[in-house]
């Protein structure tokens with residue numbers, strides 16, 4: 001094959017300086033960092049140059065090159081961490097940031113992040129205060145514990161709890177609870193990191209009280225119980241209840257720590273949700289230490305909450321790891337505001353988005369789904385076959401794994417493209433709308449949408465149908 005003469009095309013490539021002197025790019029460089037605009041122009045021109053040199057046929061002129069550079073600037077200046085619309089019905093979606101914060105928590109973040117604060121300052125005495133003080137009283141009130149503290153996340157809480165109670169000692173744990181919590185966070189690995197020697201008891205499916213009793217020695221520092229918040233062992237199984245472990249621990253002077261995971265502070269059974277232990281129930285059963293996540297079913301920011309006996313918490317606060325694992329002020333502000341809502345359970349259920357989405361009755365979701373169908377048909381005509389239909393939502397975040405939450409979704413079958421194509425276009429839009437696909441239909445669950453987001457979904461669907469099957 002004869003080599004194409006690339007010289008005429010190369011000569012036509014616009015010069016970087018000429019491009020940067022165009023009025024449109026000059027203006028762009030005054031609103032965006034000049035270095036980013038310069039880099040984008042160079043990258044587009046260089047990209048074209050290598051395509052020409054590789055023999056590709058390229059269509060371009062100064063206008064298209066400038067437009068491509070402006071597009072690249074927009075992409076590079078767009079925040080990487082940005083909002084998405086979660087239409088999946090998976091409430092505590094780990095990959096999409098778990099819990100959405102309550103309004104009062106957001107206001108607290110702005111107030112504390114944008115000003116100096118009482119983070120470690122006691123205005124009454126004018127002296128140094130304690131970072132723990134902002135949430136300790138609230139955690140005590142909502143859990144009944146003697147003392148409490150909060151750290152960066154529950155993984156940190158588990159590390160600190162085990163290190164504080166059982167470093168250079170033995171920690172007893174059931175083989176049925178040696179779980180991976182996610183992202184290669186496994187109980188045996190955390191044990192090793194915390195300096196405790198793990199003593200496994202029982203079998204994968206069954207562990208008895210006598211297994212724990214026989215494992216206790218003079219070196220035992222801790223009995224750990226990991227609540228199956230994100231997995232289930234079903235069938236021929238047996239676990240030792242917390243109250244029984246507490247009896248064994250007390251008889252031998254060994255503290256009992258329950259890692260409860262999902263962080264349920266209210267009894268959610270009246271809403272048809274599973275019987276998850278609350279932190280209060282574990283404290284009442286006598287646990288010396290309980291830890292939970294702040295951003296799973298609790299509905300707050302990423303945090304690990306440790307509640308328990310005063311002498312245990314005092315020890316953990318003094319541990320060197322506590323400093324390394326501490327929360328930052330904005331998260332602490334959000335956690336305090338979220339916990340304050342729990343002082344009035346009605347308010348917590350109404351104002352904490354995670355709790356609201358979990359407990360909204362399906363009837364109410366169905367009404368929203370049917371209205372959404374009408375609005376989609378109003379905006380898009382018959383571009384989609386749209387129906388409201390029953391489906392199942394999930395608590396997500398590994399919490400309540402067996403709970404089928406009855407919900408009503410909008411199922412969309414586009415007439416002129418595949419469901420996969422529609423799902424992709426919604427996801428690549430601004431804002432990104434994340435949906436589910438089932439049986440060749442795109443499912444949109446209003447349970448995890450706000451009213452404003454419903455309007456965005458209708459708008460996005462209207463744009464997709466106006467662009468037609470080939471449009472992007």
Ligand SMILES: *Cc1c(COP(=O)(O)O)cnc(C)c1O
Pocket residue numbers: 153154155156158181226227229230259260261262292293294295303304398
């Ligand atoms: C989720 C979970 C953790 C980890 O909590 P993070 O807040 O994600 O660090 C630890 N233990 C259990 C039982 C969990 O469910």
